Amino acid sequence: MTRTEFWQGNTACAEGALAAGCTFFGGYPITPSTEIAEHMAAKLPKKGGVFIQMEDEIASMASIIGASWTGARSMTATSGPGFSLMMENIGFAAMTETPCVVVNVQRGGPSTGQPTMGAQGDMMQCRFGSHGDYSVIALCPSSVQEMYELTAKAFNLADRYRVPVFLMADEIVGHMREKIIIPDSVEKIPRKELEKGVLPFKAGDDLIPGFATFGKGHHVHVTGLTHDERGYPCATNVNLHHNLVKRLVDKVENARHDLADFSVINPDAEEVFIAYGAPVRAVQQVLHDRPGQDIGFLQIRTVWPFPDFALARFKNARRFLVPELNFGQIAREIERHVNVPVLSIPKLGGDLHLPRELTAVLERGL
Amino acid sequence: MRHEVRFSGFGGQGIILSAVILGRAAVMYDNKHAVQTQVYGPEARGGASMSAVIIDDEPILFPKVTNPDIFVIMSQEGFEKYGSDAPASAVMVLDSSLVHSRPDCRYYEIAATREAKQTLGKDIVANIVMLGALVRSTGIVSVAALEKAILDSVPKGTEALNTKAMKKGIELAEAVMKNGEKKV
Numbered sequence A: 001m002t003r004t005e006f007w008q009g010n011t012a013c014a015e016g017a018l019a020a021g022c023t024f025f026g027g028y029p030i031t032p033s034t035e036i037a038e039h040m041a042a043k044l045p046k047k048g049g050v051f052i053q054m055e056d057e058i059a060s061m062a063s064i065i066g067a068s069w070t071g072a073r074s075m076t077a078t079s080g081p082g083f084s085l086m087m088e089n090i091g092f093a094a095m096t097e098t099p100c101v102v103v104n105v106q107r108g109g110p111s112t113g114q115p116t117m118g119a120q121g122d123m124m125q126c127r128f129g130s131h132g133d134y135s136v137i138a139l140c141p142s143s144v145q146e147m148y149e150l151t152a153k154a155f156n157l158a159d160r161y162r163v164p165v166f167l168m169a170d171e172i173v174g175h176m177r178e179k180i181i182i183p184d185s186v187e188k189i190p191r192k193e194l195e196k197g198v199l200p201f202k203a204g205d206d207l208i209p210g211f212a213t214f215g216k217g218h219h220v221h222v223t224g225l226t227h228d229e230r231g232y233p234c235a236t237n238v239n240l241h242h243n244l245v246k247r248l249v250d251k252v253e254n255a256r257h258d259l260a261d262f263s264v265i266n267p268d269a270e271e272v273f274i275a276y277g278a279p280v281r282a283v284q285q286v287l288h289d290r291p292g293q294d295i296g297f298l299q300i301r302t303v304w305p306f307p308d309f310a311l312a313r314f315k316n317a318r319r320f321l322v323p324e325l326n327f328g329q330i331a332r333e334i335e336r337h338v339n340v341p342v343l344s345i346p347k348l349g350g351d352l353h354l355p356r357e358l359t360a361v362l363e364r365g366l
Numbered sequence B: 001m002r003h004e005v006r007f008s009g010f011g012g013q014g015i016i017l018s019a020v021i022l023g024r025a026a027v028m029y030d031n032k033h034a035v036q037t038q039v040y041g042p043e044a045r046g047g048a049s050m051s052a053v054i055i056d057d058e059p060i061l062f063p064k065v066t067n068p069d070i071f072v073i074m075s076q077e078g079f080e081k082y083g084s085d086a087p088a089s090a091v092m093v094l095d096s097s098l099v100h101s102r103p104d105c106r107y108y109e110i111a112a113t114r115e116a117k118q119t120l121g122k123d124i125v126a127n128i129v130m131l132g133a134l135v136r137s138t139g140i141v142s143v144a145a146l147e148k149a150i151l152d153s154v155p156k157g158t159e160a161l162n163t164k165a166m167k168k169g170i171e172l173a174e175a176v177m178k179n180g181e182k183k184v
Helices: A009-019 A034-043 A057-069 A080-096 A123-128 A144-161 A171-175 A238-253 A279-289 A308-313 A329-335 A355-364 B015-029 B076-083 B112-118 B123-138 B143-153 B159-179
Strands: A003-008 A022-027 A050-053 A073-078 A100-108 A114-118 A137-139 A164-170 A177-182 A262-265 A271-275 A295-300 A302-304 A319-324 A342-346 B003-010 B033-038 B048-056 B070-073 B091-095 B106-110
Touching (some): A003 A009, A003 B015, A009 A022, A009 A164, A009 A171, A022 A034, A034 A050, A034 A073, A034 A171, A057 A073, A057 A100, A073 A080, A073 A144, A080 A100, A080 A123, A080 A164, A114 A171, A123 A137, A123 A164, A123 A329, A137 A144, A144 A164, A144 A171, A144 A177, A164 A171, A177 B015, A279 A295, A279 A319, A279 A355, A319 A355, A342 A355, B003 B076, B015 B033, B015 B123, B015 B143, B048 B076, B070 B076, B070 B123, B076 B091, B091 B123, B106 B123, B112 B159, B143 B159
Parallel strands (some): A022 A073, A073 A100, A137 A164, A271 A319, A319 A342, B070 B091, B091 B106
Antiparallel strands (some): A177 B033, A262 A295, B003 B048, B033 B048
């Protein structure tokens, strides 16, 4: 039996996390993500979980890494300024292969920018924001329903691939209330525990080592320094570093087909919109108001790793139109993969693209 | 049929709660779709506050209000900022105890704040009076759905007061309908 609710996106995110079995939230409140922390603070302790308001976002990120090593499904939620502070420890999570979920309800930046207005300006930061080479997974919800579903999914992906997984929401989706259908339960895929006798950072064919949960007798050493398969620092071995970082990248990038989550509408069209997050809703309205098959649409839910092969579904595409609440961060990624013009349609300031603005771009033609 | 409802007043009147209750009534008890959004900024505290609800039988794609056809206005500043552009085809329910201007569309004068204070003893329920009047005059959701959504949303111990406020709003709207709604 499902049930219907009329929820805010941030509430749906917190509830999706609870449904997925999140038992630890460490965070620092920041607009427009605060309702997630509030909801977790109210609900988690009653379910036997732990909520800690940390002293800042650097510590918040550290706390969810520590909690994860005890076997907990852990998360934090923040927005731009807090996200910037988290970058150092996000790299630590990537290097130590720590599963965790980081929600960024994006607001206008740079700096403190527009606390109460929506944006998508952190899409490249979530991919490349910490130093060194690594790969992550990032999901973008466009509705309250997807806030719930993609948050729950983020925990499974974090455990499966042992990476920080980002829910890259925005103020618009985070704060709007709409109808949501809550399932009875969500799929929970448990983390793969390290087998006895296997080295804690030795990976098999899937490039993902078993997890040496603290307190289960593995005696694992966890370090941000380049480490060998035992987990001990070994920071001057050229090949070892190359192989370790290559594995950190490949374990995610090689899985891009498995990780891909997108919808294709009208694949034979010549004019094709591509969107993720809140602008999806404007494109959906344009397609609804212009029935027919002349406009294609690719909605991307897994933005990182970028599902480049999805672009090839639009064999007749003469142009890709990419509305984003930033100056073309993902449009540039799309440009790398196609041989036809990619038109970035940026909108900054906090308002969503109006359907008529997108229609006007279409009518201007190539 | 898509309806876009815009609420405005000053911070503290429960302008956002009104929109949440209306959306909740539509989704939870009338089996419709709704999206509620709000102007969410420092100006919402004390100055002109605004919130909006879209209600439709079909799933709602674009979530922001672009062409409101129903207005609920509870302050003069709210009228000037968010109500004075109401098109001729719109309907406005206005709190005539606080709004002096009148729009260029059909409107219902509901003295919600005065009635809430004088007959219910608490001006804090003026927004619920307005919701009762809105639903009676437009039929945008059923009265039964509205009542349930109100009871879901108000603090424990205030249920009777809020139900009374809703009924007062219905009564005030009926009085206006009997005398003929105002046109400019």
